[in-house]
Amino acid sequence: MAPMVVDLILGWWLVAASRAQQLPRPSLSLHPSQGVSLGDTVTLRCHLPRLAAWVWLFQEGGWSYNKGKEKERDTAEFSFVSTLREHAGRYRCQYRESWSEEASEKSDPVELVLTDVRYPPSSISIHPEQHVGTGTNVTISCWNKDYGATFLLHKDGSSAPIKHQDSSGGGAANFTFLAVTPADSGTYRCSYRPRGYPFVSSPLGDSVMLEVTPTPAPPGAEEQSRANLVMALVRGFVAALVFGLGVFFVIDALSLWIQRDDNCGAPPPVTVSV
Numbered sequence: 118m119a120p121m122v123v124d125l126i127l128g129w130w131l132v133a134a135s136r137a138q139q140l141p142r143p144s145l146s147l148h149p150s151q152g153v154s155l156g157d158t159v160t161l162r163c164h165l166p167r168l169a170a171w172v173w174l175f176q177e178g179g180w181s182y183n184k185g186k187e188k189e190r191d192t193a194e195f196s197f198v199s200t201l202r203e204h205a206g207r208y209r210c211q212y213r214e215s216w217s218e219e220a221s222e223k224s225d226p227v228e229l230v231l232t233d234v235r236y237p238p239s240s241i242s243i244h245p246e247q248h249v250g251t252g253t254n255v256t257i258s259c260w261n262k263d264y265g266a267t268f269l270l271h272k273d274g275s276s277a278p279i280k281h282q283d284s285s286g287g288g289a290a291n292f293t294f295l296a297v298t299p300a301d302s303g304t305y306r307c308s309y310r311p312r313g314y315p316f317v318s319s320p321l322g323d324s325v326m327l328e329v330t331p332t333p334a335p336p337g338a339e340e341q342s343r344a345n346l347v348m349a350l351v352r353g354f355v356a357a358l359v360f361g362l363g364v365f366f367v368i369d370a371l372s373l374w375i376q377r378d379d380n381c382g383a384p385p386p387v388t389v390s391v
Contacts, residue, residue, distance in 0.1 A: 238322030259307035263288030
């Protein structure tokens with residue numbers, strides 16, 4: 118009897134584990150996705166691929182929240198009506214279906230970064246100038262009163278910072294763009310994360326605009342390019358012709374060599390007198 122009970126328990130555990138592995142992973146989103154200040158209302162939405170009985174929201178190194186979900190909805194919302202500094206952090210969500218005690222895998226993380234207006238915005242400058250030609254190296258510098266351990270560079274139109282850099286002291290960071298192209302044109306701003314608060318940010322500071330114009334080709338460059346193309350085609354044709362002639366002579370020499378061997382190995386002709 119005991120072995121049968123053990124087998125039943127083991128079988129149930131294997132089935133439950135298999136079902137848990139098959140549960141699709143949920144996804145988590147933040148609303149609004151950026152620009153959330155201390156005291157603002159923010160909502161984290163866990164998007165569920167299946168009906169679930171319970172949904173959990175986890176803050177890494179902090180709190181966990183759980184709630185039952187209405188079956189007719191495919192999301193579960195967790196809202197902070199008035200955000201505090203302790204709400205800032207990295208979050209994941211997880212769910213469990215009503216028929217199972219096993220939970221899904223956790224979602225990919227989402228960061229809730231809160232803007233604290235008590236930190237003054239950083240200053241910004243651009244070098245060598247705002248209007249440059251294609252291929253120029255451009256540096257955007259950000260600095261403050263040494264509040265920040267991490268500086269972030271933002272470009273208008275991008276939902277997330279495009280570059281970040283840890284301050285090595287002195288409260289400054291330099292972001293260098295090598296050989297810029299027109300795609301680098303745009304408006305840039307800086308922010309920073311105070312030391313010891315990786316999910317608290319200063320407000321965005323003043324902006325600089327970078328305009329990259331295509332460098333005009335030197336006079337005669339188009340004609341020179343066409344001449345180079347014609348010369349390359351001629352060289353390719355000559356190379357192909359030489360290769361073809363070489364193959365022809367090799368084949369002809371092999372043919373003569375084979376014919377000579379056949380003649381040397383044949384018996385001498387017999388003359389018959391009548």
